[in-house]
Amino acid sequence: MLEARSSLCPYCGIGCRVRAKRVNGASIILGLPGEGPHNGAICGKARDLSFISSRDRLLRPLERRESGFRELSWRDAIKRVAEGLREIARTRGPESLGFIVGAKLFNEEIYAIQKLARLLGTNNVDNCARLCHAPTVLAMRATTGAGALTCSFEDLIESDLIVLWGTNPVETYPVLVSHYLAKARARGAKLMVVDPIKTSTANSADLFIQVRPGTDVVLVNSMISLILREGLYDGDFVESRVEGLEDLEPMVSKYTPEVASRICGVPPELIVEATHLLADAEKGSLLWSMGVTQHFNGFACAASLATLAALLGWYGKRGTCVGGLRGQSNVQGACDMGAMPEFLPGYASVEDERERVKFARAWGTDDLPSEVGLRMQCMIMEADRGSLVALLVAGSNPAVSLANSARVRRALEKLELLVVQDLFLTETAQLADIVLPAASPLEKEGSATSGERRIQWSFRSAEPPGEARPDLWITTSLAEQLGLGHRFPYSSPEDVLAEINALVPAYAGATPERLKNSPAGVHWPCPSPDHRGTERLHEERFMTPSGKFRALLFDYVTPPEVPDEEFPLLLTTYRLAAVYNTDTMTGRTGRSVQRPSIIEVLVNPATAQALGLKNGEPAILRTRRGKLEVSVRTCYCVAEGLVSIPWHWEANLLTLDALDPYSGAPALKSCACALEPLRR
Numbered sequence: 001m002l003e004a005r006s007s008l009c010p011y012c013g014i015g016c017r018v019r020a021k022r023v024n025g026a027s028i029i030l031g032l033p034g035e036g037p038h039n040g041a042i043c044g045k046a047r048d049l050s051f052i053s054s055r056d057r058l059l060r061p062l063e064r065r066e067s068g069f070r071e072l073s074w075r076d077a078i079k080r081v082a083e084g085l086r087e088i089a090r091t092r093g094p095e096s097l098g099f100i101v102g103a104k105l106f107n108e109e110i111y112a113i114q115k116l117a118r119l120l121g122t123n124n125v126d127n128c129a130r131l132c133h134a135p136t137v138l139a140m141r142a143t144t145g146a147g148a149l150t151c152s153f154e155d156l157i158e159s160d161l162i163v164l165w166g167t168n169p170v171e172t173y174p175v176l177v178s179h180y181l182a183k184a185r186a187r188g189a190k191l192m193v194v195d196p197i198k199t200s201t202a203n204s205a206d207l208f209i210q211v212r213p214g215t216d217v218v219l220v221n222s223m224i225s226l227i228l229r230e231g232l233y234d235g236d237f238v239e240s241r242v243e244g245l246e247d248l249e250p251m252v253s254k255y256t257p258e259v260a261s262r263i264c265g266v267p268p269e270l271i272v273e274a275t276h277l278l279a280d281a282e283k284g285s286l287l288w289s290m291g292v293t294q295h296f297n298g299f300a301c302a303a304s305l306a307t308l309a310a311l312l313g314w315y316g317k318r319g320t321c322v323g324g325l326r327g328q329s330n331v332q333g334a335c336d337m338g339a340m341p342e343f344l345p346g347y348a349s350v351e352d353e354r355e356r357v358k359f360a361r362a363w364g365t366d367d368l369p370s371e372v373g374l375r376m377q378c379m380i381m382e383a384d385r386g387s388l389v390a391l392l393v394a395g396s397n398p399a400v401s402l403a404n405s406a407r408v409r410r411a412l413e414k415l416e417l418l419v420v421q422d423l424f425l426t427e428t429a430q431l432a433d434i435v436l437p438a439a440s441p442l443e444k445e446g447s448a449t450s451g452e453r454r455i456q457w458s459f460r461s462a463e464p465p466g467e468a469r470p471d472l473w474i475t476t477s478l479a480e481q482l483g484l485g486h487r488f489p490y491s492s493p494e495d496v497l498a499e500i501n502a503l504v505p506a507y508a509g510a511t512p513e514r515l516k517n518s519p520a521g522v523h524w525p526c527p528s529p530d531h532r533g534t535e536r537l538h539e540e541r542f543m544t545p546s547g548k549f550r551a552l553l554f555d556y557v558t559p560p561e562v563p564d565e566e567f568p569l570l571l572t573t574y575r576l577a578a579v580y581n582t583d584t585m586t587g588r589t590g591r592s593v594q595r596p597s598i599i600e601v602l603v604n605p606a607t608a609q610a611l612g613l614k615n616g617e618p619a620i621l622r623t624r625r626g627k628l629e630v631s632v633r634t635c636y637c638v639a640e641g642l643v644s645i646p647w648h649w650e651a652n653l654l655t656l657d658a659l660d661p662y663s664g665a666p667a668l669k670s671c672a673c674a675l676e677p678l679r680r
């Protein structure tokens with residue numbers, strides 16, 4: 001174990017640093033508080049990183065044979081992948097290839113994979129933000145001009161009011177709570193929480209608003225309508241810095257508190273009280289996460305929230321902070337690096353010829369594909385239809401994380417070539433033709449960008465086991481085998497970052513030397529090596545073409561699936577503090593809660609009674625996609641008619657793969673379901 005300098009925590013987007021320390025020989029890796037941001041704080045998940053020394057680690061490349069997987073050499077594995085990709089691109093066209101990039105890879109690795117995809121002629125490259133904050137990225141770009149959080153977390157400390165909308169940071173972003181919200185609260189900041197469930201975060205709120213899943217747009221419209229009617233907005237700010245509001249006023253005016261209440265389930269007087277609390281705060285923050293984005297109207301809701309904050313004047317000044325709390329450790333970076341079918345690195349549109357020419361020249365080619373590629377869930381749909389036939393997945397587990405997973409697995413099985421790079425033989429890797437053992441984030445170096453746009457360098461804390469290799473090594477080896485080696489002349493992540501510095505203006509000053517010498521990193525935009533970085537965006541002007549905030553509001557549209565006679569309840573999903581995403585990592589540490597043998601479903605006692613169910617009893621949870629055996633947990637924290645399960649394991653057998661038309665994000669947080677006693 002190398003103990004020299006700290007690594008980034010491999011879990012969430014708060015961007016804490018950990019010092020890894022080996023105890024008890026090889027088995028337990030302790031994460032110790034690091035250095036750098038948040039005073040070196042870390043949370044419980046990061047204290048045990050022993051998944052990296054798990055006996056389940058993939059140690060050698062594997063190839064599927066009829067009799068099962070067999071090991072093969074790296075040379076043969078890379079050769080097989082390269083030959084497969086080349087042959088499929090030649091015979092079926094480059095649009096039959098797809099690339100899914102995980103958000104735990106470093107910027108340099110993600111940059112290299114999207115570059116390879118594009119040099120092979122396809123924009124079919126996406127990252128797991130598509131299941132997460134893609135609606136936020138696109139909505140923040142459309143309204144403010146930058147698809148990122150407006151502030152650094154420091155600004156939260158000076159907020160008078162913090163609104164947490166569809167997020168449960170006590171469980172999901174513990175350091176944000178312990179380090180920033182706690183300080184703000186100690187200064188007297190008020191807390192408002194909007195969630196269909198009275199969560200641990202909601203328990204400490206001054207005002208809790210229990211909204212019906214998927215109807216947040218109605219609640220926002222109603223608040224905005226009241227703000228406009230009563231003149232509660234920040235007049236100077238709106239007049240000088242916001243455009244497009246007039247066109248939207250007639251649409252929202254119909255959402256009186258009474259009308260809104262009937263759709264979103266929030267009592268009219270609570271809507272009025274909440275709106276006044278918002279308007280009273282001069283310095284407010286509005287943060288959201290999966291409760292907002294994982295709906296078929298995720299983009300609409302994120303854009304409406306951004307607009308609500310504009311009416312209140314919560315941009316560009318101390319103590320204000322607006323946007324999505326980014327999920328994975330480097331999901332901000334994955335979007336910045338162009339692992340999105342619509343953007344080249346730095347959010348350069350693939351449809352913009354000037355940008356394409358710029359990147360094509362730098363990458364030594366004539367042109368790059370100009371059509372927006374397939375988004376993550378759409379790649380699966382095309383695989384199911386047979387038009388996408390090869391998929392490379394590096395650091396993601398879509399067989400568990402995508403909506404309607406029975407269909408996802410069927411589609412993955414149809415592929416002619418599925419290549420999976422991971423630490424473990426995940427549910428997705430089990431379906432692969434070739435499995436490549438990847439080094440974990442703690443076993444390699446590179447930069448990552450946290451949810452507050454903070455670019456940091458992560459140092460190596462351990463050696464990879466067996467023949468596991470960093471993703472950058474895998475991609476450059478593949479490029480070489482494909483005859484593209486001269487376009488990937490990298491001998492280290494530093495070489496790739498230098499190319500990023502030259503091509504992505506917001507990253508120009510985040511040089512390897514600078515990042516290595518400053519553990520707290522630097523916030524983008526950082527246009528030159530001597531620039532101090534930008535903690536707060538939009539201070540003078542927004543990053544839109546006109547420099548003004550572009551107001552966007554949306555009418556409520558009935559979701560594609562609502563409760564009916566056969567499926568009379570609404571199902572939503574949530575996260576547990578001790579489990580991370582598809583549990584591939586947390587499930588292999590010493591401290592983890594063991595995966596429960598049966599998943600608990602939260603049900604209101606009245607709903608349970610009406611269904612003839614008792615606390616602790618087994619039941620069957622059914623949707624149009626599938627069914628799960630669950631255990632009933634009655635709780636007044638959920639409203640009647642709503643049930644909720646943790647999503648980490650099999651929840652997506654039930655979820656609906658309807659997509660948000662603006663962002664292509666699947667509706668992972670609401671569908672119709674039925675809950676019945678289990679009759680054996």
Ligand SMILES: Nc1nc2c(c(=O)[nH]1)N[C@H]1C(S)=C(S)[C@@H](COP(=O)(O)OP(=O)(O)OC[C@H]3O[C@@H](n4cnc5c(=O)[nH]c(N)nc54)[C@H](O)[C@@H]3O)O[C@H]1N2
Binds near residue numbers: 165215572578579
């Ligand atoms: N412990 C732990 N921490 C994590 C993760 C993890 O898996 N485990 N994952 C990381 C990742 S990738 C992400 S993206 C973040 C996600 O972090 P969060 O967004 O905080 O996580 P969730 O629990 O999925 O969803 C938040 C809340 O949305 C509510 N919700 C559901 N439907 C609606 C709705 O229609 N409207 C509103 N207003 N709320 C709704 C749920 O009840 C839930 O309380 O967490 C990160 N941190």
Ligand SMILES: Nc1nc2c(c(=O)[nH]1)N[C@H]1C(S)=C(S)[C@@H](COP(=O)(O)OP(=O)(O)OC[C@H]3O[C@@H](n4cnc5c(=O)[nH]c(N)nc54)[C@H](O)[C@@H]3O)O[C@H]1N2
Binds near residue numbers: 131574
């Ligand atoms: N119903 C429902 N579904 C959801 C959600 C929900 O709230 N409800 N949340 C969604 C959200 S927010 C997200 S972000 C997605 C997450 O979806 P995924 O990204 O598919 O899930 P993870 O479990 O985070 O998968 C990351 C994988 O990368 C591997 N890994 C870790 N480090 C490295 C590395 O350095 N290199 C390589 N090659 N592999 C590595 C891990 O072992 C793991 O298998 O799931 C989504 N799915």
Ligand code: SF4
Binds near residue numbers: 011045174
């Ligand atoms: S808050 Fe997030 S980044 Fe920080 S230690 Fe916990 S999981 Fe890691």
Ligand SMILES: [Mo]
Binds near residue numbers: 131133327328
């Ligand atoms: Mo996420």
